[in-house]
Amino acid sequence: MTENPKVSIVKKDIPVTAGEILDMTRRALDLLGGLSGKIKKGGHAVVKPNLFAPYPPPVSVDRRVIAAVVTLAREAGAGRVTVIEGVSMGTLMKRVNPAISGTCMRRGYGTLEVMNILGVKKAVEDAGGEVLGVEDAEKVSVEIRGGMALHRALFPRVVLEADYFINIPAMKTHTMTMVTLSLKNLQGLLDEKSRYFSHRDDLDQHMVDINKIRLPDLVVLDGLIGMEGMGAGESGSPVDMGVIMAGHDPVAVDCIASRCMGIENPLVVGTTRIAQHDGLGCANPFQIQVVGDQVESVRKKFTLPVNYTQPLESIVTGVYRNIDLYIGGACPSCWLMTALVENLLAKVPEKFSLIVGVDPKVPPRLSTDLEHTFFLGECALATGGDLRDMRNEMQLKGIDRFLGGCPPYEQALVKLEDLLIASGRLLEAEMIEKAKEHRKKFFDYYRARDASWTPEM
Ligand code: SF4
Numbered sequence: 425m426t427e428n429p430k431v432s433i434v435k436k437d438i439p440v441t442a443g444e445i446l447d448m449t450r451r452a453l454d455l456l457g458g459l460s461g462k463i464k465k466g467g468h469a470v471v472k473p474n475l476f477a478p479y480p481p482p483v484s485v486d487r488r489v490i491a492a493v494v495t496l497a498r499e500a501g502a503g504r505v506t507v508i509e510g511v512s513m514g515t516l517m518k519r520v521n522p523a524i525s526g527t528c529m530r531r532g533y534g535t536l537e538v539m540n541i542l543g544v545k546k547a548v549e550d551a552g553g554e555v556l557g558v559e560d561a562e563k564v565s566v567e568i569r570g571g572m573a574l575h576r577a578l579f580p581r582v583v584l585e586a587d588y589f590i591n592i593p594a595m596k597t598h599t600m601t602m603v604t605l606s607l608k609n610l611q612g613l614l615d616e617k618s619r620y621f622s623h624r625d626d627l628d629q630h631m632v633d634i635n636k637i638r639l640p641d642l643v644v645l646d647g648l649i650g651m652e653g654m655g656a657g658e659s660g661s662p663v664d665m666g667v668i669m670a671g672h673d674p675v676a677v678d679c680i681a682s683r684c685m686g687i688e689n690p691l692v693v694g695t696t697r698i699a700q701h702d703g704l705g706c707a708n709p710f711q712i713q714v715v716g717d718q719v720e721s722v723r724k725k726f727t728l729p730v731n732y733t734q735p736l737e738s739i740v741t742g743v744y745r746n747i748d749l750y751i752g753g754a755c756p757s758c759w760l761m762t763a764l765v766e767n768l769l770a771k772v773p774e775k776f777s778l779i780v781g782v783d784p785k786v787p788p789r790l791s792t793d794l795e796h797t798f799f800l801g802e803c804a805l806a807t808g809g810d811l812r813d814m815r816n817e818m819q820l821k822g823i824d825r826f827l828g829g830c831p832p833y834e835q836a837l838v839k840l841e842d843l844l845i846a847s848g849r850l851l852e853a854e855m856i857e858k859a860k861e862h863r864k865k866f867f868d869y870y871r872a873r874d875a876s877w878t879p880e881m
Contacts, residue, residue, distance in 0.1 A: 445648070464501070475511055475538050478515065480866055489668065515533050571633040597726055649870070675696060731763075747769055768841065768844070794825070795825070803830070
């Protein structure tokens with residue numbers, strides 16, 4: 425790490441062709457001194473893009489940016505280039521897969537399936553690389569030196585042993601970390617269990633700790649189409665940016681990228697702030713040398729997720745007339761999950777009680793029967809007194825309204841959807857239609873900017 429890290433920015437109005445993206449990426453690297461001599465002749469370069477879900481940019485990184493990086497790594501002498509990714513937990517567990525949903529709804533996509541749909545596999549192979557899903561990768565148990573929230577992890581051997589490691593994040597907002605840039609992007613390398621349980625209120629520290637396993641040698645950020653709003657998935661909205669950025673210091677890249685997104689003080693981003701504190705890089709914009717285009721000439725004010733623009737409780741308490749919420753002693757993660765659970769229950773025209781947290785204050789008698797009473801999170805499931813008696817009665821009567829987990833993440837939402845479907849309160853057909861709408865939204869947007877792209881369905 426240099427004392428004054430450089431971050432390059434190359435801007436071009438979109439739409440851009442694959443050739444123009446290769447030129448932009450080459451220029452972004454040339455502004456840093458180029459790749460020549462940085463990769464061992466015949467060595468193994470490993471590339472980690474952000475392929476969040478089976479949707480094209482801005483949800484996932486542009487396949488043409490990945491192909492450009494593979495091409496440049498090969499030109500610089502890499503004998504082998506492996507592109508490795510593990511798609512998001514929501515994609516693995518929860519997303520409805522409309523392509524093959526027939527009479528029975530199917531959930532989830534594997535990483536290679538996503539790589540195929542997006543055309544990443546073909547683009548990488550055409551450029552002389554190979555693809556690998558984290559699910560299929562050989563993992564090594566590593567101790568994380570200096571890990572604060574994450575002390576040990578199963579990590580792909582191929583990344584640990586890479587001669588050169590390149591991180592390709594997208595430029596997106598994120599409901600749990602405000603933005604997702606290079607530091608957050610390495611989360612996809614963890615095994616599924618670790619990825620799942622990292623989504624607590626110490627998520628930022630987790631993300632930083634993952635970077636302590638293997639810092640990237642280079643970051644190439646795909647900011648051609650950014651995402652604002654309720655990212656990082658289909659609830660976010662695209663922003664045309666036309667930017668490729670690069671740097672060797674991931675903290676510096678994130679600092680400058682967040683400024684390009686209109687975040688004046690980069691230290692409000694938890695991952696950036698903690699990574700600088702933990703010595704992973706520089707987040708002081710006055711010490712970072714921006715080369716090429718400047719922040720002022722590319723900056724757009726991204727709309728942040730609503731939970732970063734107004735108090736979290738304003739989207740949780742007193743919002744839905746059909747829900748009595750009892751929440752107390754709950755972490756921000758449970759508050760956020762409460763918002764998602766309420767959003768789903770609000771679609772059903774019946775009255776519900778929702779109980780969340782370590783010690784929610786609940787009256788002696790709820791206004792709902794046991795069928796309409798849900799517990800969210802491990803803390804709610806461990807409360808004593810009247811609530812324990814209530815849960816015991818539910819167990820005896822075979823009424824399962826327990827949305828467990830710490831945090832109660834995607835599996836809680838899957839379970840709630842399944843319960844509502846089983847009781848006829850939600851319709852599979854409507855969920856499949858909704859998934860098709862999400863797909864169409866991003867497919868149409870991206871196709872209008874890259875007519876050469878056809879999804880491999
Ligand atoms: S279950 Fe409890 S500890 Fe876990 S995220 Fe929720 S409130 Fe926090």
